[in-house]
Amino acid sequence: MAVAAAEGAEGAELCQALSRPLSLLQQPDCGRAARLRALEAIGAELRGRAVPGAVLQEVFAARLLRPLSRCLAGDAAERCRELALQLLQHGLSHGERPCEALPVLLPVLAQRLCPPPAAEPSEELRLGLVQLLLLLLQRCGPAAAPYLGDIVRVLQATLLDHYAEVRRESCRCAVACAQAMPEHFHMQSESLIKPLMQTISHQHYRVRVDVIQATGAVIQFGNGKSVDDVLSHLAQRLFDEIPKVRHAVTTVIGEWLLHLRDRYSYFHKLIPLLLGSFSDEIPENEKLAWTYWEKIGLQWEKENEEDLKDKMDFSLSPSHYPKGVTRPGLGCRELVSRNLSKILPGLCHDMTDWVVSTRVKASQLLYTLLLHAEDHITQHMELLLRTLYQSCLDEESEVVKNSVKAAELIGTFVSPKVSLRLITSAFEQTPKPSCVMVLAAVIQGSPKEILQPHVAQLGNTLSQPGVCQRSEEVFYMEQLLCCVQALIEVCQEDCKEISLQLMKVLVTIMAIPSSQDLKEKVEKTMSSLAEVQQLDSFHCLYQQHIIQLMEWVSVSCDGWSCYSPEVLQLEVIATHSGPVIGEALDDFILILKTCLQPNKDPQMRLKLFTVLSQLFQKASETINSQGLFPSYLETVIKDILAPNLQWHAGRTAAAIRATAVLCLWALIHCEMLSPKEILKVKDELMPQIIASMDEDSKITRLMACRIVDAFLKACGRQFDEDKFKNTYTEVLKRLDDASCDVRLAAAHTLANWFKCLKDSAVKSAMEGHIEFLYQELLIHLDDPDQNLQNAVLEVLKEGSVLYPDLLVREIEGVVHKHQTPLYCNQLLHHIQSAKESAL
Template sequence: MAAAAEAAEVAQALTRPLSCLQEPDCGRAARLRALEAIRAELQGRPLSGAAVQEVFGAQLVRPLARCVVGDAAERCRELALQLLRHGLSHGDRPGEALPVLLPALAQRLCPPQGSEPSEELRLGLVQLLGVLLQRCGASVGPYLTDVIRILQATLLDHYAEVRRESCRCAVACAQAVPEHFHMQSESLIKPLMQTISHQHYRVRVDVIQATGAVIQFGNGKSVDDVVSHLAQRLLDEIPKVRHAVTTVIGEWLLHLRDRYSYFHKLIPLLLGSFTDEIPENGKLAWTYWEKIGLQWEKENEEDLKDKMDFSVSPSHYPKGVTRPGLGCRELVSRNLYKILPGLCHDITDWVESTRIKASELLYTLLLHAEDHITQHMELLLRTLYQACLDEESNVVKNCVKAAELIGTFVSPKVSLKLITAAFEKTPKPSCVMVLAAVIRGSPKEILRPHLADLAGTLSQAGVCQRSEEVFYTEQLLCCVQALIEVCQEDCKEISLQLMKILVTIMAIACSQHVKEKVEETMSSLAEVQQLDSSLDLYKQHITQLMEWVSVSCDCWTCCSPEILQLDVIATHSGPVIGEALNDFILILKTCLQPDKDPQMRLKLFTVLSQLFQKASETVNSQGLFPSYLETVIKDILAPNLQWHAGRTAAAIRTTAVSCLWALIHCEMLSPEEILKVKDGLMPQVIAAMDEDSKITRLMALRIVGVFLKVCGRQFDEDKFTSVYTEVLKRLDDASCDVRLAAAHTLTNWFKCLKDSDVKSAMESHIEFLYQELLIHLDDPDQNTQNAVLEVLKEGSVLYPELLVREIEGAVRKHQTPVYSTRPVVEDPGTWILSKRKVLYDLKHSTWTFHVYTCTLLPNVCQRTLAIHMHSVQVILHLLWTLRLKIK
């Protein structure tokens, strides 16, 4: 009764405003005043829900609806809309307004009639629809078509807030009339999917939530239409969007009516969230997944009874990883054949983010599938071979982790057979990378029976010598490292094959970084065999390694990898190479013949030269090398000292001469050996003094000097002549070092001639040599002048008077004279030389020298000659040396 009285009172108060509002010729101001009056009456006094409903339903709904739909004034439409929302919110029976309001809303919002220009009013109208859906519930059923029409339009509205409110209305509608909604739910999928990539992330979140509700309460077949869009949103950069997707997928997998039909499409989306960069999202996904697995396990308890009762945990499992429950594992295993093809396609997608997410999902799936991976091995390996070549490091990293799971769960009998079969074709770096990962993931005990075959495959020339590419050699090295890491002491069985691989990598690697890693790996291999160092590895296998390298040595060219392998073995085995001299020298003798490839010979001579520089620590470490000296000199060095045209031939002669000098310098070539080989080597060494290479000329002069020291006193006149004439030419050499070496060699030549029987026969040659040496006293290089002076001092003992005469003649020929008028004083620095007098003034600090020629009579006839300071100093030094010899 009270409500009726209140309603009657309000209705009486609203009579005048309503009549004004309904008059056709009522102006805008009048309508606005009327609406304000209505609002004042409704909101200005406390009314019960029944009273509001009585007034609202009987008198206000239709006028206000007409105003909302047709009033030209925006302010009037706004006030009318506010009044409608107030009436629906406070009235007891809002469903009674549905026949009036829903058509009005459809007329105002749906095309082609829909023409509400104001964004705020469009938002208000959709909010009004939301109030109707929330308050009317199942009563909306008969009007579902109008609601769907409205939402189809408003979900595509230009105003973002209208779209968001429309999504909320879609959720409310699905929950309000689920028994009718499934028949028309598909109509909303298209506009929702058109909005799911909206630029505002809040809109995207609302659309995802609305999609979840529309399909949850609607037609499950729509999953096919939305799953690809949801997959894209898993790559969204906004964490809240990814969180919404995870929630929706988790709810579907738990509660969707036809979820069994869509497991293969929904499971990848949920598992993809495991690796979300936001921990909360990953934890949410894992929580849902555990619930889903337990639910499925419970629903299929009969089928899983044996596995639940008798299943045994694997003995070998990835460290630090929690094993999923039985239901989760079974769900993945039973759907893997449907999931894997599409996933493998996505791993090679052109979009980087898609490839990364797909590679992360692959690891998660394989972790669940365990030994069920076996039936999918061919597809998996093809995908991994391609994905491991990806430019994105995260893709490669995830695929390597997935390959390790293959080693963990798949029998090596299957996996290794398939992988090594790919090596029969052209092995790619990615194939080797996958193999290394499989080895790392394999248990030691299961891998042991396959070690020999695996090491044999890797050590084949077609595999380990395939490429010099750094990436390839690094992956091959990773295989060896994985074998050592996993198999430990079992590697003793395949130690030789691993050494062959490591030697090959060291030989062909261009990167110093790779070479350092090889040395570390060799140390690891020695350690697992309880050896002290890699030298012990060489000692253990040196014979087999030399046999392995020398198999085809007769056919080697400059491009043969065996040359590089021999280089590594010889230079890195240290003293061990001294234990394999028989094989080593045989290889050198075979390959260093003059008819072999010049470039190859040059490489081998370079290796030999390096070894000779530290002979006591390499080839002669056991003291056995002297027994091979004759072979080395006569069959290897001597033939390669012969002159042949070309730069390569010249380089070979240079290295051959360097090797010969190294033998002599380290005293491996004893005086007795020199006596044996001098006749065969001397002509080639003398000829080498005229080579274009400075180093060749220098080494040749040093070698001749040593020959003179050892056996020069046994030379005849012809040999003495041939030696000095060639050495003398080198005093005109452009190189100061070569000129110095020539002077030292001539010193040895004079020493040999001093006690020789051919001294008298060589007088004319000695006189010529004095003349030439005095000329070279004027050499621009002071060191050379001093060296020539030493030669003259050594040679002066042969014919001193002859030398004095030559000196007096040479003084006038040195640089342009400059006269000095400084007086000369007799002092103790004066000597008598065969009726000639030379005064050497030692008192003057200016180092001015004066040479006087005079008789012993009292009247001194003198002339003063000033000459180039250093030349005079050298000559006077020489004369001082000769004075006692003349006496």
């Protein structure tokens, strides 16, 4: 009784102190300054006294609430409204029965905050009004239910306020409202979804965070049907550049999956959003998603324990599970497997979206889903493969990388009998590089023991002409190489049974015009194939398969053209096999004899002659490695080189003659064409070689001079008068050649011509020709090129032995005409010295 009396006395005293300012505040003609003084006086009284809550409540409800509310609702002075607001907040914070203020304050809040337009122009006061609403909701709780309509109407307006802080405070109000009266809130919750979604992309990230949190509470405590209205907006926020925004989305989705009343209906829509955070670049966000996901899986296990009993007892991790990856729990795996058919179609559509970030996110999610689904992937293979064929061609490298990882999981969890049948059936149409890329990834992800029964099928598929020869596109060939590398890496020694097929593929890849880098990769892969078969090097592979490889390329050699892939394949086998080509000369020479006839495609012949000349340049290391080539010389010269030395019009024909001449010179230079062999073929080749000295090609003229020189050394003493005559007349013309190299080679050849004639029986018959030759050489002795002068001097010294007196007369007849008589004098001195020595 004493306490009640004391409180009554305090209340009376407080009322007495407030009566004068309240009376002043309520006068109709009270000015702004007077109202301000009255409000300040009220505030001083309330804050200056330690008044119990019960006393304050009585005074506040009876004397202050309505005057302050009227001031807040209609005072023209902003400062007055501000002071009234502060006093109302003080009263509600410290009073014991704040619910009694609801019928008075909520209409005022609605008047000041709701359109059209909002009556309160001040941003700070609008923020204060919303804070007042939050205070009411926090203190009144379920008692605010009768006013839910007004509250929602206010929030619909304030959630779209121009002032960001008002929007943030409104989000907190929405959360408080949802939590305060869930039994009633669900009837009005849908009204808040539209303004929330209009605000979810606000430029201030803190607003976006608050909106996401509010959305979570509004739907969790409200109508779950609104999930469909917000999902696309929340999904978009997973791409937000601010980590805290993505964190908020993950939290909301996780809470829904744990606590939403009808969450089972939305699992297939919510799971992709949560799993999408597994690839968040911020570890904290990724960890949060995993933590929620594990809780969700465990909760689902408990709720469905009967259905999962057998699987819980026998759920062992596969022995071939991807290394370094933690297997998700049974509940998580089952959740994904049971909802995969609903998730995949939309996800596969996103994999080909025009927005790069969407494709990247979708590809990351696909990998996560397949990791959970394990062998349940099998029933979705056709859709998956169609999607992967397209996504593996994506211009964004991250999409391709994730797609390949997903394809590796197909190899890990799906039986090769199923996956390989579907993939190889795509090869029967027009195989794309992406098909081959997917196959390589599936092989890479497959366990060795499971793949072993299918090795032969894979080898045969890859080596089919329609697969390995389908395209010369470098990207396609790179993927084909990846397939072979994956097979070797996974199957190891089991690759021995398809070694020939893999060699065909590797030879085909190396045969396409491409970068040196790709060729080096192919060679490295060949070395790996040799290594798993315990062979010393890739040359041993060629040795093992050279006959089959020759038969493989030569099947259609009679109809080859420059576009035939077999031509390039033959080049690889011949030049890359090193010494092994010397063991397959029967097949190799037969192919050359067939393809190098004059009636065959000129471009193709040119290519093969180029290959042949390369081999001849290192004959002992290649074509003659076994010392067997000489027995094929007659065929090579008579049936291959000689027909192609015949003159035909056109640049290509000239190039063919050039390569044929080069081949012949290579044979002579590497001494495979011995003097004895030259003697056999001189009559057939000499006229054509001499004719080649007049070709447009400098290299052809040079090689022809050198070949004639070699022929003179080998059998020049056996030439008859006509051969000597025909030889020197053509060689002499080359002293006027545009090329210095050709001129010097011609001079060297003429020196040998003189040597051969010195001991010949036709020397006397050639005197007139020798005289003519002396005259021509003396002209060149005064050539502007000093190198040629020296070379011609040596030729004349060699020729002076034949008819020295004749040469002396010729010298004396022209020496006075020479700009540089030095060489003539040297030559005269040489002849004189030779005569003296003879005496």
